[in-house]
Amino acid sequence: MCGIVGILGSKPVAEDLVEALRRLEYRGYDSAGVATVENGHLERRRAEGKLRNLETALRAEPLTGTTGIGHTRWATHGKPTVRNAHPHMSAKVSVVHNGIIENYRELKAELTAKGHKFESDTDTEAVVHLVTDGLDNGLAPADAVKAALRHLTGAFALGIIFAGHDDLMIAARQGSPLALGHGDGEMYLGSDAIALAPFTDRITYLEEGDWAVLTRGGAEIFDRAGHRVARQIIKSSANSLLVDKGNHRHFMAKEIHEQPQVISQTLAAYIDMAKSAIDYPDLGIDLGDITRVTISACGTAYYAGLVGKYWIERVARVPVEIDIASELRYREAPLPKGGLAVFVSQSGETADTLATLRYCKAEGQRIASIVNVRTSTIARESDAALPTLAGPEIGVASTKAFTCQLSALACLAIAIGRAKGTISAEKESELVTALAEVPRIIAGMLTDESPYEELAQHLSKARDVLYLGRGINYPIALEGALKLKEISYLHAEGYAAGELKHGPIALIDENVPVIVVAPEDELFEKTISNLQEVAARGGQIILISDAEPELAGCKLAAYIRVPHAHAFTNPLVYAVPIQLIAYHTAVFMGTDVDQPRNLAKSVTVE
Ligand code: M6R
Secondary structure, X not given: OOEEEEEEOOOOOHHHHHHHHXXXXXXXXXXXXXXXXXXXXXXXXXXXXXXXXXXXXXXXXXXXXXXXXXXXXXXXXXXXXXXXXXXXXXXXXXXXXXXXXXXXXHHHHHHHHOXXXXXXXXXXXXXXXXXXXXXXXXXXXXXXXXXXXXHOOEEEEEEEEEOOEEEEEEEEEEEXXXXXXXXXXXXXXXXXXXXXXXXXXXEEEOOOOOEEEEEOOEEEEEOOOOOEEOOOOEEOOOOOOOOOOXXXXXXXXXXXXXXXXXXXXXXXXXXXHHHOEEOXXXXXXXXXXXXXXXXXXXXXXXXXXXXXXXXXXXXXXOOEEEEEHHHHOOOOOOOOOOOEEEEEEOOOOOHHHHHXXXXXXXXXXXXXXXXXXXXXXXXXXOOEEEXXXXXXXOOOOOOHHHHHHHHXXXXXXXXXXXXXXXXXXXXXXXXXXXXXXXXXXXXXXXXOOHHHHHHHHHHOOOOEEEEEEOHHHHHHHHXXXXXXXXHHOOEEXXXXXXXXXXXXXXXXXXXXXXXXXXXXXXXXXHHHHHHHXXXXXXXXXXXXXXXXXXXXXXXXXXXXXOOXXXXXXXXXXXXXXXXXXXXXXXXXXXXXXXXXXXXXXXXXXX
């Protein structure tokens, strides 16, 4: 997945293209490039790595065209080299693409047989040659694109410009998000409205199968069948300012520290604080009638969903099926008619989650999504979008979005429980009060990070790190391991503490740190038994707990004290130390905390 942008401007556009790409870097940062129409012919500049390298290339050889496209890449086909960086082009056409052209091999073979010469290893180049082929056969640009689109399978958002056409850009969308921006005598396209926010807040979201012919005077939009269609122009609330790091060294640190505030904001959307009661939005379904919930998500959002399963089953006594989004639809899970399917996503654009949402919709499920980006495709395609109010999350490693997802899920569990009568008004009030306490507890935990700095030095020497947790805190162990591997590149795995003896214990020796998430709850004693098993094999135990360290009954390599909280809210509270462990370890090891290698913030390919 990648970020694309296009501008039909009234002055040279290269600088603005780079500004827009900076706002899309969360979608990929392997390489970047821009192409413009320069006195009738196409020119491009491309560079490996971060955008600053592209800026250097543009300073060395400026582009002055007023019509241009740009791209920031997360490699799918072909290594992240200049040769594979977008825009791809022929003498007649230049293309930026987000998504995957699944039939590019067949297309490449056909076009190569016709004499087209491919220069890159990408799937995208097939689009360049397909459109060029149409132009070679005398088609006008819009007709050449229309014909090419009929041959493409897969997911794409495309931005296309043409040699000899200074007032023309074509956009197309199938499976990957694409927004058009309306300026005064200027037009824009971008992977999202945030990219276009410095230029315009008047946005049209293309729908599945749409393609559009843009000139400085506006856009003509066509649907898949080629019929002219009208799509609404909405006023986007995407902020035109790039969020900054404030006093923090990294976005991730800032986002960890924002958690007390954004959890409060999110809880306020679902709780009537004055009444200590849940005030949940109408999902268009009687929560009292729910007999099963299906949750689906990816990565960190999946772990939030897993905590949600424990909460909903415990509080509302409703069975919850949870699946990684890339698995659910392919196993063709049978879903009860009228069931509730819940999708959790920060970006609201994750391709696997979106595809599964569509599968569940086709299976007659009522769709609710817990999303951070309200204008996202997942939010727009849901029957009910339940917002998390985390604000923009820039660090690739999800932190505040995770705890806000947990906040929304905790409230959903209480809302279903109340509707089904599985909890009393007193219990509801107790749980809501406990949730309302969380921001204060977390704020207290963020006042001293020195224990994490010390622990980071220790962990940085490890080759493998294990995380253990039990019950509702098992997903926190999984999330801890994901955080650590994502940003420090240390190998880490999370296990249910009780599962250790069924295999993973073979990994334990004196070189393996084992981080144990063990609040003093009803399962504490059981977790401590598992911890003893590790100690007996010489493992280095790092205990994260509100219990006194002596209760571990063995020598600890480190102890992270956590304030006591209601057992219901422990996943929210224990999320913070596992984030800080990963953050400080990565900082100590000198990795790129906010943009770790090989990753992208938003994964819009399957
Ligand atoms: O935008 P989403 O919440 O749908 O993204 C899902 C995952 O890609 C995401 O949570 C990923 O695992 C994070 N990088 C984890 O820190």
